[in-house]
Structures are given as structure tokens and as C-alpha cells.
Amino acid sequence: MAAHVINEARRCLQCKKPMCQIKGCPIQTQIPEMIRLFLAGESAKAGEMLFENNPMSVICSLVCDHENQCEGNCIQGRRGAAIHIPSIEHYISDAFLDRIKISKERPKDQKVAVIGSGPAGLTVAIKLIQKGYDVTIFERMDKMGGMMRYGIPDFRLPRKILDRYQKKMLDIGIHFRPNTSIGGALHLDDLLNDGYDAVMVGTGVWRPKRLNVKGESLGNVHYAVDYLQNPEAYNLGDSVAVIGAGNSAIDVARTVVRRGATDVTLYARSKRIAASQRELDYAAADGIDLQQGMAIKEFTDQGPIFTPRIFDDEGNCIGEEAPVLRPADSSIIAISQGPKDKIVSTTHGIDVTDKGLIAVDETGHTTMEGVFASGDVVMGSRNVVVAVREAKKTAQAIDEFLTAKRDARMNSD
Numbered sequence: 001m002a003a004h005v006i007n008e009a010r011r012c013l014q015c016k017k018p019m020c021q022i023k024g025c026p027i028q029t030q031i032p033e034m035i036r037l038f039l040a041g042e043s044a045k046a047g048e049m050l051f052e053n054n055p056m057s058v059i060c061s062l063v064c065d066h067e068n069q070c071e072g073n074c075i076q077g078r079r080g081a082a083i084h085i086p087s088i089e090h091y092i093s094d095a096f097l098d099r100i101k102i103s104k105e106r107p108k109d110q111k112v113a114v115i116g117s118g119p120a121g122l123t124v125a126i127k128l129i130q131k132g133y134d135v136t137i138f139e140r141m142d143k144m145g146g147m148m149r150y151g152i153p154d155f156r157l158p159r160k161i162l163d164r165y166q167k168k169m170l171d172i173g174i175h176f177r178p179n180t181s182i183g184g185a186l187h188l189d190d191l192l193n194d195g196y197d198a199v200m201v202g203t204g205v206w207r208p209k210r211l212n213v214k215g216e217s218l219g220n221v222h223y224a225v226d227y228l229q230n231p232e233a234y235n236l237g238d239s240v241a242v243i244g245a246g247n248s249a250i251d252v253a254r255t256v257v258r259r260g261a262t263d264v265t266l267y268a269r270s271k272r273i274a275a276s277q278r279e280l281d282y283a284a285a286d287g288i289d290l291q292q293g294m295a296i297k298e299f300t301d302q303g304p305i306f307t308p309r310i311f312d313d314e315g316n317c318i319g320e321e322a323p324v325l326r327p328a329d330s331s332i333i334a335i336s337q338g339p340k341d342k343i344v345s346t347t348h349g350i351d352v353t354d355k356g357l358i359a360v361d362e363t364g365h366t367t368m369e370g371v372f373a374s375g376d377v378v379m380g381s382r383n384v385v386v387a388v389r390e391a392k393k394t395a396q397a398i399d400e401f402l403t404a405k406r407d408a409r410m411n412s413d
């Protein structure tokens with residue numbers, strides 16, 4: 001592994017205008033500089049630089065869409081094989097993770113509540129503890145990580161990495177309240193009444209989208225995000241139908257295969273597949289079948305019933321065939337998620353969009369004074385690196401808000 005990473009690093013041309021970084025990376029990871037430091041024996045400095053720019057660097061090195069991002073824009077890829085940049089980033093960030101030393105500014109005597117410990121919440125918590133704020137994370141689940149822990153399967157993102165993260169977060173002084181759902185016993189107003197000077201909502205999108213077809217509540221039908229939270233809880237049988245063909249649907253199908261199902265099929269409504277080619281290749285390698293042009297009509301105890309669609313050469317649907325039953329022991333619906341309304345329905349003054357996402361201004365401030373929001377709960381289902389990028393901006397806006405609050409308090413004293 002190490003020799004491979006070194007060889008890859010040595011192939012970097014140190015481009016003056018590095019497209020891998022400028023065009024390829026949503027968070028502008030300093031790729032040539034990372035590689036330069038690494039080859040100069042300054043891995044720790046490279047790790048520090050990566051963490052400062054992207055506290056989820058070690059995770060992004062595993063789960064980003066590298067083919068279309070850094071690697072996809074590597075100039076070496078024009079002539080032959082692109083440099084395997086994520087392996088280099090992973091090697092450096094993984095080695096650095098347990099050694100991170102967070103320098104903190106003088107304590108500010110102001111408290112921030114962060115609701116949700118996905119990449120958005122963790123990024124805001126890290127950035128603000130560095131600024132000297134007292135930070136508490138409230139998390140509905142028992143551990144930190146959000147969809148990184150309870151959505152992305154562990155064969156793609158080992159849970160050990162998230163455990164090491166959690167330990168680090170606690171070591172640097174972030175307070176953590178697990179198993180605490182805001183909007184349940186505690187409401188957001190309670191946090192403000194208890195003296196938190198700002199609140200950041202990073203609760204993601206966890207409400208499975210319904211298909212609204214007959215049979216959706218049957219005992220052998222499940223939703224992807226529910227299943228992925230705890231696959232051990234399910235007894236799916238040998239044959240499983242997965243409805244949807246995006247990356248999440250493929251995560252479901254590959255997890256189901258690993259848990260012993262022998263006959264797993266992905267059913268896509270259209271000819272266009274949302275999943276990336278690499279994910280489709282992995283699904284094929286795992287023996288998962290893909291059926292396109294199958295519109296779900298109904299679920300039964302014997303399996304889902306589809307209406308097969310007929311397409312012309314351009315991929316336009318020009319007709320339908322008679323419905324068919326595809327026998328399956330279980331079905332899993334994997335067609336995306338929307339936001340839950342637990343917080344907004346128990347708080348007055350937080351506006352939402354027509355999709356139920358939290359409405360914010362360009363700084364991440366919601367319509368309620370002192371309450372900010374970031375990540376998927378604002379943008380809808382996106383990805384880790386974009387959640388981090390947006391959360392960095394929100395952390396800065398919270399710092400500015402709290403600085404102004406401090407200044408106003410000093411002026412009035």
C-alpha cells in the first residue's frame with residue numbers, strides 16, 4: 001500500500017494550474033501542495049493542512065465521487081492513468097487523525113448548540129471550538145457520524161474511522177448528548193432559554209420518500225434509510241427486490257448480498273440510471289441484477305408488481321405492457337429522502353421551503369435570530385464534501401454573529 005501511494009505521488013506533475021484542485025474538488029483541497037509535502041517528508045504538515053481545509057478529509061478520501069472530481073481532472077489521465085489522489089489523501093489523513101492537535105483561541109464565554117453530528121454538524125463544532133466557543137452536540141442516535149455512520153455501508157466506510165473521530169471530538173472538549181432528539185422532550189426554544197448564544201441545525205434528510213402505491217405498509221416492504229441504519233434487524237429472505245437505481249439503492253443491494261441474499265435485483269423506472277458507472281460495476285460484480293423500465297405498481301406478499309415500459313431508440317417511453325409480478329421475499333424502497341419536521345414543527349419562526357427544507361440566507365442564518373442551518377437539511381440530499389464546504393461558511397457566519405453579540409454586550413455595559 002505505502003509503496004503504491006509513493007509511486008502515485010511521484011507521478012504528480014505539480015501543475016501550475018492544478019485542475020484536480022481548481023475544477024475537480026468542491027472544497028479546493030490543496031492537492032499538489034499535499035503531495036509536495038508528503039514527498040518532502042512532511043506528512044504531518046500535509047495532514048494538518050488537509051484537516052484545516054476539510055475536517056472530514058479522511059472520510060472524503062474514501063467516499064467522494066473521485067472519478068468525476070480530483071482524479072477525473074488529473075492531467076495524467078489525459079495520456080494514461082490519472083493519479084490515484086484519494087489513496088494519497090487517505091494515507092496522509094488517516095495517519096494524522098489520531099495526532100490532530102486542535103489549537104483553541106481564548107475562551108469566549110459563549111455557548112453554541114449543534115443539533116446533529118453528521119459532517120455538517122461536526123464541521124461547525126470543530127471550527128467553533130477552535131474559535132474558543134463552548135460547543136455541545138445534540139444527537140438523536142447513540143453515536144456521532146450521521147449518514148456517514150448510519151447510511152454509507154461499512155464496507156465502503158469502516159466504522160472504526162468514525163469511532164476514532166468521535167474519540168477525537170470528545171478529547172478536544174466538544175460536549176456530546178447522544179440519544180437526544182431535539183423536538184422530542186427538549187425543544188429548540190429550551191436551548192435558547194438555557195443560554196446557548198447560537199444554535200446550528202444540521203439534521204440532514206431522514207424521512208424516506210414514499211412511492212404512494214398499494215402495499216407500501218406490508219410486512220415485507222422496507223425503506224432504504226431505515227434498513228441501512230441497522231441491517232442486522234431485518235430478516236429479508238433469499239430474494240430481494242430493490243426499487244430505485246441510484247447510489248443509495250446500490251448500497252442497499254450490496255449490503256443485502258453481504259448479508260446472505262442470493263437473488264437481488266435493482267428495478268429502475270426509466271432507462272436513465274442515477275448511479276455512477278463505478279457503483280453499477282460493483283453491483284454487477286456482486287451478482288446484482290438490474291432491470292430498467294420497470295414502473296412499480298403495487299407490493300404484494302409474493303413480491304412487487306411492475307408495469308414494464310416500452311421505450312423508443314431515444315429512450316422516450318412510448319407505451320406500457322401488462323403488469324407483471326416479480327416474486328421476491330422482500331422489497332426495499334430506495335428512492336431518496338426528505339427532511340423530517342420534528343424541529344420546525346415544535347419551534348415558531350423557522351421558515352421552510354416548499355420541499356420542507358430549512359430556508360436560510362446566504363450565510364446559513366434561518367428566519368429565527370441566532371439559529372443557523374447547514375448541510376442536507378438546507379440543500380436536500382447531497383454529499384459529504386458539499387456538507388462540509390457549506391458548514392465551513394456557516395461556522396464563519398456564526399462566529400461573526402457571536403462576535404457582534406459580544407461587541408453589543410460590551411458597548412451596553
Ligand SMILES: Cc1cc2nc3c(=O)[nH]c(=O)nc-3n(C[C@H](O)[C@H](O)[C@H](O)COP(=O)(O)OP(=O)(O)OC[C@H]3O[C@@H](n4cnc5c(N)ncnc54)[C@H](O)[C@@H]3O)c2cc1C
Nearest residue numbers: 116118119120140146147151182203204375376382383384
Ligand atoms: C445510503 C447513502 C449513501 C451515501 N453515500 C455517500 C457517499 O458515498 N459519498 C458522499 O459524499 N455522500 C454519500 N451520502 C450522502 C451523505 O451521507 C450526506 O449528504 C451527508 O451525510 C449529509 O450531512 P449532514 O451533516 O447534512 O446530515 P446527516 O449526515 O444526515 O446528519 C444529520 C444528523 O442529525 C441527526 N438528527 C436528525 N434529527 C435530529 C434531531 N431532531 N435531534 C438531534 N439529532 C438529529 C441525525 O441522527 C444525524 O446524525 C450517502 C447517503 C446515503 C443515504
